[in-house]
Amino acid sequence: MKNRTLLMIPGPIEFEPAVLAAMGAPTSSHVAVDFIETFGQALERLRSVFLCEDGQPFVLAGSGTLAMDAVGANLVETGDRVLVVNTGYFGDRYAALLSRYGAQVTQISAPIGARPSLDEIDDALKKAAYKLVTVTHVDTSTGVITDVQGIANLAAHYGALSVVDGVCSIAGEALHMSDWGIDVALTASQKAIGVPPGLALFVVSPKAMKVFAERKTPVANYYADWNSWLPVMRAYEARQPSYFATPAVNLIEALNVSLRQILDEGMPARFERHRLLSAACKAGAAALGLKQIALKPEWAANTMTALRYPEGISGADFLPRVARAGAYLAGGLHPAIKNEYFRIGHMGAAKIGDVLTTIGAVEVALAQCDYRFELGAGVAAAQAVVL
Numbered sequence: 001m002k003n004r005t006l007l008m009i010p011g012p013i014e015f016e017p018a019v020l021a022a023m024g025a026p027t028s029s030h031v032a033v034d035f036i037e038t039f040g041q042a043l044e045r046l047r048s049v050f051l052c053e054d055g056q057p058f059v060l061a062g063s064g065t066l067a068m069d070a071v072g073a074n075l076v077e078t079g080d081r082v083l084v085v086n087t088g089y090f091g092d093r094y095a096a097l098l099s100r101y102g103a104q105v106t107q108i109s110a111p112i113g114a115r116p117s118l119d120e121i122d123d124a125l126k127k128a129a130y131k132l133v134t135v136t137h138v139d140t141s142t143g144v145i146t147d148v149q150g151i152a153n154l155a156a157h158y159g160a161l162s163v164v165d166g167v168c169s170i171a172g173e174a175l176h177m178s179d180w181g182i183d184v185a186l187t188a189s190q191k192a193i194g195v196p197p198g199l200a201l202f203v204v205s206p207k208a209m210k211v212f213a214e215r216k217t218p219v220a221n222y223y224a225d226w227n228s229w230l231p232v233m234r235a236y237e238a239r240q241p242s243y244f245a246t247p248a249v250n251l252i253e254a255l256n257v258s259l260r261q262i263l264d265e266g267m268p269a270r271f272e273r274h275r276l277l278s279a280a281c282k283a284g285a286a287a288l289g290l291k292q293i294a295l296k297p298e299w300a301a302n303t304m305t306a307l308r309y310p311e312g313i314s315g316a317d318f319l320p321r322v323a324r325a326g327a328y329l330a331g332g333l334h335p336a337i338k339n340e341y342f343r344i345g346h347m348g349a350a351k352i353g354d355v356l357t358t359i360g361a362v363e364v365a366l367a368q369c370d371y372r373f374e375l376g377a378g379v380a381a382a383q384a385v386v387l
C-alpha cells in the first residue's frame, strides 16, 4: 500500500516528482556557475509565468507573507494612503501589515462570500488620492476571486499603484500582469507555482520601480530592502555572481524545474485546466448538497473550493475521516465562520483523478458522519463535467 494521502489543501499542494528530485540534489554554492545559470533562468521564466516581460522579478527566501511585507516596506512611506480591497483573512493581514509601515489604510469590504463591486471601489478612489490599492486575487479563507483586471484599471485611472496578492492564484488563475496594468504581483512557492514552501516570489512593474526609486525616506526593513536585492537579481540574470543574503539554493533549483513545466504546459492551457478541475470539484460538491462560501458562481475561485459542512457535522467529525479515505483537506480560516466550513485546494500539479479521489473521499466521510445523500452522486457529477 502506498503510504501517501493526497494533499488537497490550498497550499502546500502535491508536487511533481521532478520538482522534488531537484530539491534533493546536492546543494551547490550560491555562486557556482551552474547555480548562477539556474537562478538566471528562473528569473526569466518568472516574467513569462507572470506575463510581464518588462517587470523586475524577485525571489527571496521566505513565505508569501514576506512578499507582502516587501511591498509594504519598499512602496509605503509614513502617511501614504492605501486602499485595501478586502475579501477575507488575507485582506485583514494586508491592512495590518501596511499599517506597520505607517500607511493610512482604508479598507473596502463585503459580506463573507461576496466582494466589493467596481462601482464601490471607484467611489472610494474618487474620495481620496491613494498611493496603492491592494487586492487579494483569491482569498484563501473564502475562495472568493476578485476582478483584478477591473481593479488594476481603476487604480491606474486614479494614479494609484495596483498590488495583487496572488499567493493563491498565480500560475492557476488567469493573470496577465502587463496587459492588465498590474504594478506588483506576488506569490509564494507552495501554491500553484508548485514548489515546497520557502520562497517569496514577486514581479514589480517599471512604474512601481520608479515610485520606489523616488522614496524620500530609507526602507525600514533590513532584509526586504529592494536596494539590497535589486543588484543581486540583476546580477543573476546577467549570469554574474552576487551576494546579499544566501539564496535558498535547493528551492531555486526546484523552482526552475517547476517554472519550466508550467511554461511547457503553456499559460492558456494551464488556466483552462484549473477551470476544469474547479468545475468538476464544484459540480461534485453541489450534487452532494454542499454549499460554497462564495455567494455567486462568478465569485468562486478556480484554484480552490470552500464548502459549508452540512447541518450537524463538524470539522472534528469530518476532516480525520476524509483524510483516512484518501485526501487531506483544510478546515476553515476566516475567523467569523472558522468552524462552519472546509477547503479543498485543486491547483498546480493536481489532476482530474485527484479531484475524483477527493470527491469520493468526501462521500465516504459524509456517509460515515450519517449524512444522507445518494452515494456516488458527487463523483458522477464531477465525471460528467470531464465528459
Ligand SMILES: *Cc1c(COP(=O)(O)O)cnc(C)c1O
Residues within 6 Å of the ligand: 011, 063, 064, 065, 066, 090, 136, 137, 138, 139, 140, 165, 166, 167, 168, 188
Ligand atoms: C497562503 C496565502 C498567503 C500567505 O502566504 P504564506 O506563504 O503562508 O506566508 C497570503 N495570501 C494568500 C492569498 C494566501 O493564499
